[in-house]
Amino acid sequence: MNIQAYIESGILEEYVLGTVSPQEKQEVECMSHIYPEIKEELLRTEKALEEYALKHQTPPPASLKESLFAQMNFDAPREFKEEHIETPSVVPAETEEKTVVPAQTDNDGRRAVVNDAFERVETREVVPFWSKLAVAAAILFAIFAGWSAVQMTEYKGSNEQLAAELGSVKGEMEGIKTNLAYNEALAAMYRNPDYKVVKMAGLPKSPESAVAALWNQKTNEVMLDVQKLPSAPAGKQYQLWTIVGGQPVDMGMLDNQFSGKVLKMKDSQPGAVAFAITLEKEGGVPSPTMEEMVVMGKVS
Helix, strand or coil: CCCHHHCCHHHHHHHCCCCCCCCCHHHHHHHHHHHHHHHHHHHHHHHHHHHHHHHHCCCCCHHHHHHHHCCCCCCCCCCCCCCCCCCCCCCCHHHCCCCCCCCCCCCCEEEECCCCCCCCCCCCCCCCCHHHHHHHHHHHHHHHHHHHHHHHHHHHHHHHHHHHHHHHHHHHHHHHHHHHHHHHHHHHHCCCCCCCCCCCCCCCCCCCCEEEEEECCCCCCEEEEECCCCCCCCEEEEEEEECCCCEEEEEEEECCCCCEEECCEEEEEEEEEEEEEEEEECCCCCCCCHHHEEEECCCC
16 A cells, blocks of 8 residues: 555545544544554644644633623612501301400500501512522523634634645645655756756747756657746647757657656657757647747757
8 A cells, every 4th residue: 555645645634624424534543553654644633733723722801701790780689568468367157156355445445456457567589699690600601602602613714724724735745745856857867877968058039948958878768857948828839859960850749837847758869969949839840940949959
């Protein structure tokens, strides 16, 4: 298995962000147990996500608690009174005894007024403190839950941003690897004594252009290092030529995406004395258009 290709596929980042399918999740966990390199990369990715989340987290406002309790009213409830009238029991006429109770009189012989004939009862509604505290806690919990939901939304957005940044970093790393491979390939050919380097300088058509042909004189293989060349216009394409026996020989068309690449051209014929590039119609022509020649170099 190509472990590096699996790591670079992006599935580890998706696993950490929780966007993989159950089958992919099981696959990643299985692979991380089998290959230490995958497990190490997975741990490194998780650590990077955790550090990013901690770096960008938003703590609750310091004034949240004070603002909440300032809006609460813990005053005692308004007291009120209820009057209850005790009604004397009524004895049915049939069962009422014929007992005569002497009336109470005062010193002057007048009938005395019975005090507390009607008893006034005062009641008060008491709300326990724990009930107030429970209401306050419920309100605080609701506010905190709302705040947490907002934070989770922001955190999800941060995860998506992190995924995009990881993708961007991954693209940059791939670009660096490509450039490194390009430079290593060029360096190897420039150091190889079997290759003759033919430098093609810019002509009046394109004076700032510069291209190098690396010609292996043992195998006649020709590689092209495009150092500086304008992009071909629409419908046009660059074509490489060698001069053998005074006649131009087609060496193939340059890939329009030639920047940062070592282009392999057709094999050269022995006895080539010069290399040149012209700008032709797309697909090439059997003989070069001399007015469209952009670079040329002699074989020394």
